[in-house]
Amino acid sequence: MDSYSTTTTSSSSSSSSKLLFRQLFEKESSTYTYLLADVNHPDKPALLIDPVDKTVDRDLNVIKELGLKLVYAMNTHVHADHVTGTGLIKSKVPGVKSIISKASGSKADLHVEHGDKVSFGDLFLEVRATPGHTLGCVTYVSGEGPDQPQPRMAFTGDALLIRGCGRTDFQGGSSSQLYKSVHSQIFTLPKDTLIYPAHDYKGFTVSTVGEEIQYNPRLTKDEETFKSIMENLNLSYPKMIDIAVPANLVCGMQDLASKA
Numbered sequence: 088m089d090s091y092s093t094t095t096t097s098s099s100s101s102s103s104s105k106l107l108f109r110q111l112f113e114k115e116s117s118t119y120t121y122l123l124a125d126v127n128h129p130d131k132p133a134l135l136i137d138p139v140d141k142t143v144d145r146d147l148n149v150i151k152e153l154g155l156k157l158v159y160a161m162n163t164h165v166h167a168d169h170v171t172g173t174g175l176i177k178s179k180v181p182g183v184k185s186i187i188s189k190a191s192g193s194k195a196d197l198h199v200e201h202g203d204k205v206s207f208g209d210l211f212l213e214v215r216a217t218p219g220h221t222l223g224c225v226t227y228v229s230g231e232g233p234d235q236p237q238p239r240m241a242f243t244g245d246a247l248l249i250r251g252c253g254r255t256d257f258q259g260g261s262s263s264q265l266y267k268s269v270h271s272q273i274f275t276l277p278k279d280t281l282i283y284p285a286h287d288y289k290g291f292t293v294s295t296v297g298e299e300i301q302y303n304p305r306l307t308k309d310e311e312t313f314k315s316i317m318e319n320l321n322l323s324y325p326k327m328i329d330i331a332v333p334a335n336l337v338c339g340m341q342d343l344a345s346k347a
């Protein structure tokens with residue numbers, strides 16, 4: 088198991104951590120980007136989950152205004168509907184490291200696997216493999232412990248959406264795998280765990296594990312019914328899929344790399 092830390096010396100556990108949290112939205116792809124930081128740590132280390140190329144300047148400006156030090160730009164999976172902002176962020180903020188799962192097959196500075204921890208100051212996110220929407224999807228769950236935020240927070244990417252879930256018809260998707268991932272890795276979290284997805288198309292911002300166990304119209308069904316629902320979604324492919332997937336496999340840097 089790897090552990091990625093922002094501190095090279097053992098951190099002072101006497102200074103209690105304090106989470107700063109912001110939910111940011113990109114309207115063309117209806118994507119949520121999440122900003123987290125430990126503002127009680129002297130460095131105020133911060134990370135971004137699922138940044139979008141189009142809103143990188145907005146996100147970096149907020150980070151600057153709040154006096155944070157961005158250390159990680161991470162993705163829950165290889166997105167099909169927008170180009171990730173991680174590559175652009177790395178070109179604008181030296182020292183930032185990109186993170187994605189090893190199973191995604193995508194380039195990044197650090198590759199995470201199930202059980203890894205991503206630390207920022209005295210806080211951390213636990214990596215849970217939640218394949219099914221894509222083969223390499225992970226959910227980042229806020230750490231457990233006296234210094235960690237309560238209730239816990241789960242950044243589910245497209246594995247679990249509020250009252251929905253990610254489609255399973257491309258990028259190595261599998262409805263039976265997604266069903267198992269959500270039931271074994273997300274629905275087993277404490278019921279008050281906050282669910283923060285990568286997208287919302289209906290105006291929702293946050294849910295809880297308990298709410299989704301009770302009201303998710305797809306995942307409350309038995310596995311066979313779920314599979315049938317997923318086979319009959321009849322969604323059109325994301326408009327940007329042919330641009331986004333190749334770009335995101337190289338950290339969103341395709342254009343910049345070809346001009347370098």
Ligand SMILES: N[C@@H](CCC(=O)N[C@@H](CSS)C(=O)NCC(=O)O)C(=O)O
Pocket residue numbers: 116166167168245251252253254286288320322323324325326327
């Ligand atoms: N219309 C959008 C794409 C919408 C879409 O397919 N969303 C994905 C998540 S992004 S890979 C999805 O899984 N949706 C599930 C659902 O039930 O809506 C576009 O053209 O970009």
Ligand SMILES: [Fe+2]
Pocket residue numbers: 164165166167168220245253
């Ligand atoms: Fe996706």
